[in-house]
Amino acid sequence: MSVYTDFDRARRAPEPPKRRDRTAFERDRARVLHSAALRRLAAKTQVASPGEPDPAGSPQILRTRLTHSLECAQVGRELGKSLGCDPDLVETACLSHDIGHPPFGHNGEVALDVVARDCGGFEGNAQSLRVLTRLEPKSFAPDGGSVGLNLTRAALDAAMKYPWTRADAVNGKYGVYEDDRAYARWVREDAPEGRACFEAQVMDWSDDVAYSVHDLEDALVAGHIDFALLADPAELRLVCETAVKLYCSAAPGDPSGTGMSGVHGHGLPARRAQPVVADVAELEARFTDLLAEPYWPDRYDGSTRALAALKNLTSSLIGRFCVAAEEETRAAYGDRPLSRYAADLIVPRAQRLECAVLKGITAHHVWISHETERARQRELIMELAERMVAGAPGTLDPVFREAFEAASDDAGRLRAVVDQIASLTDTSAVARHRALVSGGESA
Known part of the structure; x- marks a missing residue:
């Protein structure tokens, strides 16, 4: 008998019944695996930047943010299963945990937090929730608003390491932007305040x-x-x-x-x-x-x-x-x-x-x-943001341009630019920076 309830399997936007031989959590896992946001992690930094030459003579290929997520998912699936969790649910959370990370990994996160200071800051965990619930296009609510991948309540809760906003954070880590508080409140309905669920x-x-x-x-x-x-x-x-x-x-x-x-x-x-x-x-x-x-x-x-x-x-x-x-x-x-x-x-x-x-x-x-190289990466992110803001909405891809034009204030428009930069890979961030600095509008 399942320890999970219909409450746990609920989705923000109700969906018609689907194939009976797939559980709700199996569908969640498939949605994350097939997402563009997950694929982009293949070109985002883990230890070495993607594209960095392999060590001479080494048959190994160094990990990216994607391979880290896949390995995390394997570890989590087995550990969760041994303790009685639904393995697909834990795997979904592990696959999702870094899905909002920007180019250059945590180094890019530091730079984007400076860029985003006038719209609430940037944090990779909070960006992951934003990707899952808003930015990754798949499903829409009856009012026409995006609900992202429309994952189950339990899957989103399991993906939240830090289920609180910046105002409530200790040691700087948080998992919810103020803009996304309403969705997070739905995810965390009846959950103990400030406590991550067991799967998380x-x-x-x-x-x-x-x-x-x-x-x-x-x-x-x-x-x-x-x-x-x-x-x-x-x-x-x-x-x-x-x-x-x-x-x-x-x-x-x-x-x-x-x-x-x-x-x-x-x-x-x-x-x-x-x-x-x-x-x-x-x-x-x-x-x-x-x-x-x-x-x-x-x-x-x-x-x-x-x-x-x-x-x-x-x-x-x-x-x-x-x-x-x-x-x-x-x-x-x-x-x-x-x-x-x-x-x-x-x-x-x-x-x-x-x-x-x-x-x-x-x-x-x-x-x-490697701090000298890391400093150059942070400088690149901040210069890229400056050029993108100055040229917006023309410097943005269509999906982020739409969000920029729909925003009601400067903070919302800045958030659209930050979302755009966070979506870039290491290589596309460098290319976009090169194009904008040389006078173009896009890469």
Whole structure:
């Protein structure tokens, strides 16, 4: 018997009955998989920018935002299923979680937040909700307004890591623009205030797991770091200092826009995306334990055996993180199916800290060390926005031009420009910038 109700399966715009052999959540998953917004993630930054040359001689292809989302979906589907969630529902949330991310990943998010200061700011999670409920064209309400993909209430709720507006945010993370508050209110009807649903917590931890493990793998393959450095005590201390600053302090200051997972580790509701707090010594101890695991390689040289060892490392770490969360949660709630607001995901402190250290490695060796390039990307986004605003609506694609012309005030018109820029890929943002700066109107 399903633990989900007709209330959970409701859609903002009612639809006629469809094929009986597909559940509502299977249809949700298909809609996201077939969306243009998801396809565009193939050309948006994860660790390296799409189109960046592969490391010499490497048979690997570095991940994009799309491949990260697919891997997150695989992790989340299995973890959610093991805990009693509908696997299609959790997979839909995982596929959707980054669908609103702009060009250049979190770096572009920082720049667009500056551009959008007069229309409520920019946040990738809030943009994802906007894409799902408004910008991705598929369905319309009786009043003629777009309802985006018209996903079920449960699917949209599961995709919301931070179900609150900027005014209520702590540590800067939020998932709802003021413009989209009405739709979010429908999604969150009868939900506990400030608390993500169980499926969203599973998605959030799956995102952290996939991000921390796979970004480390890509950084090693790309030559940004090597295993010898990771074993060096002085280098380990620098990495752990970065991890504490970005992911394990009471008020993290994360230049990449990423924060510690919103899931909790102490039996309390997952509220306000609070990070786990730790000091450098505790993180060093956790990572030293990881280095001692038999599956941790001591080198990477691009050989077949080294590639196999690296893949074994990633699968072992994912298993370590997911099994720990499953066992801890089951210990608290027993074997019954867990869904919606019947439970909270419990992730042991040890695994949360290990995940933070892995993210700290990538942050220290990739993001911080490449700040000059990242600064150029932010400058490009802001220059592009300036030119687009000056030339609007002629600088906008038809769908965003329509929104610009229908807006009733300057904030609404600026939001249409921001939506346009957020929809671009890394390569199309560069091309559009080049065309506008050289005097053209479009790329």
